[in-house]
Structure formats: C-alpha cells, structure tokens
Amino acid sequence: MTFKDYRSHFIQTLMPLYDEGEAERFFYITLQELKGWRRVDFALNTGYLLADTELSKWNEVCAQLQQQKPIQYIFGHTWFYGLQFKVNEHTLIPRPETEELADWIIVENAAGSSIVDIGTGSGCIAITLAKNIEGSEVSAMDISTGAIEVATANAAANGVSIQFILQDVLALSELPRKYDVIVSNPPYVRNLEKEEIKPNVLEFEPHTALFVEDTDPLIFYRKIAQLAKEGLNPGGKLYFEINQYLGPETVELLKSLGFVTVELRKDMFGNDRMIKAVL
Incomplete structure (x- = not known):
C-alpha cells in the first residue's frame, strides 16, 4: 500500500470518533514518531510503499486511537512550553492552558525565586519554571509515587x-x-461535570488528579491557600489553575482567607482559568 493510500485509510478509520482535522493531526504525529518525517517529507514521498512491518506498527497506533487512548500515552511523551515530557497513566497530559499559567509566573517573577509546585504530576510546571527563571530554587509535591517517578525522570x-x-x-x-x-x-473537575469529559480523558487519565466531590469542589484551593498564608515570604504570590465554572467562588474563597489582591484571568479559549493571589 502506498503512503498516500494509507493516509486516507488511517483518517477514514478514525473519523467516526474524531473530526477530520484531528484524525489528520494524529496521522502526522504518528508520521513523525514512527518515520521521523515531517509533512513536507510525506508530500515528497506519497508513492512510498509501506512494508508489512511498518503497516503493523501503523495499524497498532490506529487501533489504540480507535480505543480513544490519548496519542501522548501511545508514544509516551508530549510537549509543554517547548520542552518534552514523559507522560503515562500516573500523570495528566499537560494542557495548553497550563502553559499560559506557567508563562504568567515566568514573566512576573525574578531570578532566584524559591518556588513550590503542589500536585506536580509530570512535573511540567515545576520543570518549566526551573528552566526559565534563572537561579530559581524549585520544589514539587505530589501524592502519587508513580507521578513523582515520572517527574523525576522529566527533570x-x-x-x-x-x-x-x-x-x-x-x-x-x-x-x-x-x-x-x-x-x-x-484536581478541580466536579463529578457532575464528568459528562463533559471526553472518553480519551475519562477512561485513561488518573482520576485522583482530575476529580473532586461535588459537595466540596474547592477543597484543595482552601487547603493550599491556608498553607500559603504562613508559607509565603513577604511579597510572595500564590498561583492557581482553576475550574472555569468556579472563578468567582474561588476569588471569594481567597479573599475570605485574607488575600488582599486577587486577579482572575481567562485562558486562550475565553474561560476563567487562572488566579494570582497576594496577601
């Protein structure tokens, strides 16, 4: 089978589950991973005949995508803020909105800052800050042994x-x-919001890093803010990624705990997504 024909087969196979643009994106990610080719390489080699061993590898990726396994888990890594990160079932897949939070911190904080990232997962925030804030002293905390192992390897x-x-x-x-x-x-997704979560997230990413009980969705924000009241140096800052539906509630929580300046920002999609708080 020629590569041109296989591309059509790959995309058509996935289109009952994904839109055409996403299926095409998966094809080119797989092309880079399995063949080391870019789009231009494919365009110059559409008549390339796939060997049986190559077809087998491509079909295995396609089959896992049909099961809605995230492509980042299939290949075991992803990109965040220009850096590559190992990811697996112990870690969430970093989102572009979280890159915005990391960028906010990088822009606002000086060289030599002491930083702690609570609930680090793959380590994407902590490592990005350590890489981009010169002389920073960064710690990262997580409840999951598996996540700590992945983050250590990523560092x-x-x-x-x-x-x-x-x-x-x-x-x-x-x-x-x-x-x-x-x-x-x-974790900030309420159980009542599970119906909004795509199967590739719901069935594969770690629930302990995603979900909170509907009765107390701000439990982590309250606890971390309480710890921050004694744990921040004078002039120190607290940053959160938040549930888009609970922006005003999170702001009010922080103000009730004594944070004087609380700034709520929207993400690239126009959703309430991140907060900075200063005592």
Missing part, C-alpha cells in the same frame, strides 16, 4: 534540579519552608 531529561516531595497536601499542617511562589493545578 533529569530537561537538565534541571528539582526537590521532589511525596506528600498528600491535604494531610499537611504546614509547608516544609517559606517560598516566594506557590503554584498549583490541583
């Missing part, structure tokens, strides 16, 4: 030094030390 692969802490933040009475920046992208 090494990206050439940064991070102190990793295996800890349930809800069980903490105080942070290990004071910091200039505390950041967290904690």
Whole structure:
C-alpha cells in the first residue's frame, strides 16, 4: 500500500470518533514518531510503499486511537512550553492552558525565586519554571509515587534540579519552608461535570488528579491557600489553575482567607482559568 493510500485509510478509520482535522493531526504525529518525517517529507514521498512491518506498527497506533487512548500515552511523551515530557497513566497530559499559567509566573517573577509546585504530576510546571527563571530554587509535591517517578525522570531529561516531595497536601499542617511562589493545578473537575469529559480523558487519565466531590469542589484551593498564608515570604504570590465554572467562588474563597489582591484571568479559549493571589 502506498503512503498516500494509507493516509486516507488511517483518517477514514478514525473519523467516526474524531473530526477530520484531528484524525489528520494524529496521522502526522504518528508520521513523525514512527518515520521521523515531517509533512513536507510525506508530500515528497506519497508513492512510498509501506512494508508489512511498518503497516503493523501503523495499524497498532490506529487501533489504540480507535480505543480513544490519548496519542501522548501511545508514544509516551508530549510537549509543554517547548520542552518534552514523559507522560503515562500516573500523570495528566499537560494542557495548553497550563502553559499560559506557567508563562504568567515566568514573566512576573525574578531570578532566584524559591518556588513550590503542589500536585506536580509530570512535573511540567515545576520543570518549566526551573528552566526559565534563572537561579530559581524549585520544589514539587505530589501524592502519587508513580507521578513523582515520572517527574523525576522529566527533570533529569530537561537538565534541571528539582526537590521532589511525596506528600498528600491535604494531610499537611504546614509547608516544609517559606517560598516566594506557590503554584498549583490541583484536581478541580466536579463529578457532575464528568459528562463533559471526553472518553480519551475519562477512561485513561488518573482520576485522583482530575476529580473532586461535588459537595466540596474547592477543597484543595482552601487547603493550599491556608498553607500559603504562613508559607509565603513577604511579597510572595500564590498561583492557581482553576475550574472555569468556579472563578468567582474561588476569588471569594481567597479573599475570605485574607488575600488582599486577587486577579482572575481567562485562558486562550475565553474561560476563567487562572488566579494570582497576594496577601
């Protein structure tokens, strides 16, 4: 089978589950991963005949995509803020909205800042900050041993030094030390919102990193903000990624806990998505 014919087959096979644009994107990601080719390479080699061994690998990827397994898990990595990160079933797949949060912190904070990332997952926020804020001293906390292992590997692969802490933040009475920046992208999706979640997220990404009970959806924000009151240095800042439906409620929570300046920002899609709070 020629590559041109297989491309059509691959996209048509996936279109009952994905729109054509997304199916095409999966084809070109797979092309890069399996063949090391870019779009231009494919355009110059549409008549290339796929060997049986190659067809087998392509068909296996296609079959996993039909099961709605995220393509980042199929190949075991993704990109965030220009850096490559290993991801697996122990970690969420970093989102572009979270890149916006990381960028906000990078722009606003000086060299040499002490930073802790609570609920680090793959380590994408902590490692990005360590890479882009010169001389920063970064720690990262997570409840999951599997996530800490992935994040540790990602720190090494990206050439940064991070102190990793295996800890349930809800069980903490105080942070290990004071910091200039505390950041967290904690679980914030309510169970009532599960019907909005795509199967490739709901069936594959770790629920402990995604969901909170409907009765107390701000549990992590309350706890981390309480810890931040004693855990921030003078002039320190608290940053959160938040549930888009609970922006005003999160702002009010932080104000009720004594944060004087609270700034709510929208993401690239126009949704309430991130907050900065200063005591």
